[in-house]
């Protein structure tokens with residue numbers, strides 16, 4: 001069982017347009033709503049592939065009701081923590097060449113009591129779980145100290161602690177030495193404090209974090225696939241997507257596939273290939289849609305026989 005906590009969930013509103021032009025009235029050709037926020041997406045992807053998961057979410061306001069309805073419609077088990085503020089509506093603007101622009105709200109202010117209730121709900125869901133993944137930004141009012149409470153509580157219950165975030169909260173979370181982190185290329189550069197132009201640089205940065213006490217560093221690299229590093233191992237995998245539609249949530253689906261593989265006892269390289277398959281399958285789907293097993297079967301992920309260390313990333 002994999003538990004997710006999304007401290008700052010959203011309803012994701014995706015709009016399909018021809019071309020993003022500042023200062024113009026743009027008519028959307030299509031639009032869709034999905035339950036969103038990084039941990040919610042991880043749980044949605046797991047549930048869509050038949051894996052056991054519970055999503056813990058603070059819920060308030062009209063969007064909160066909508067989030068609960070959307071989650072219910074997709075069959076995802078969720079534990080709602082009532083809050084007085086309204087959760088976010090985040091907008092994604094999707095162009096035909098696959099370019100995705102995101103506009104994310106800050107989210108509601110959470111009181112200390114609401115933050116405590118969110119931690120307690122997560123720790124109660126963590127009883128008997130294999131992994132607990134805390135994903136995405138922190139809403140205003142939530143101190144980064146929340147990560148040490150969560151890390152200690154999750155470990156005390158025998159589960160493994162995963163974090164995916166960005167900026168200062170990610171730095172604070174990394175200081176708790178999670179069992180697994182999933183930065184993307186930019187977030188890893190932020191964590192180590194310098195640019196990482198090639199896969200060789202990404203490997204060195206991931207090894208630095210592993211040496212500091214993090215068991216597994218999984219770096220998602222967009223179209224360049226993903227690199228997974230542990231103390232004794234490093235693996236790279238990639239899958240081509242001919243027509244990218246929306247990259248929103250691809251990193252979350254990659255994390256979901258990876259955790260599913262690890263929870264099923266796969267060796268890390270096979271779990272990585274599964275993660276890349278789920279992430280790449282998500283890129284071929286609209287909005288924040290998560291892939292089903294049929295979608296995953298349509299992509300052909302490949303483990304690199306040797307690490308392509310000279311690969312220049314993002315080209």
Ligand SMILES: Nc1ncnc2c1ncn2[C@@H]1O[C@H](COP(=O)(O)OP(=O)(O)OP(=O)(O)O)[C@@H](O)[C@H]1O
Pocket residue numbers: 183184185219220221222223224225226239240241244247248249250251252253254275276277279280283
């Ligand atoms: N253009 C692409 N072509 C093929 N696969 C892709 C592409 N973009 C992303 N992927 C797949 O999705 C995974 C996650 O992508 P990425 O590194 O962009 O995540 P992210 O920045 O965390 O995304 P998000 O925050 O939207 O969830 C990659 O590891 C890769 O497997």
Ligand SMILES: O=P(O)(O)OC[C@@]1(O)O[C@H](CO)[C@@H](O)[C@@H]1O
Pocket residue numbers: 008010012035036037038041090102104135136137138166248249250251252288
């Ligand atoms: O603002 P955060 O919490 O960093 O990210 C939130 C978000 O952009 O991440 C998901 C995609 O990964 C979306 O479902 C959601 O809107």
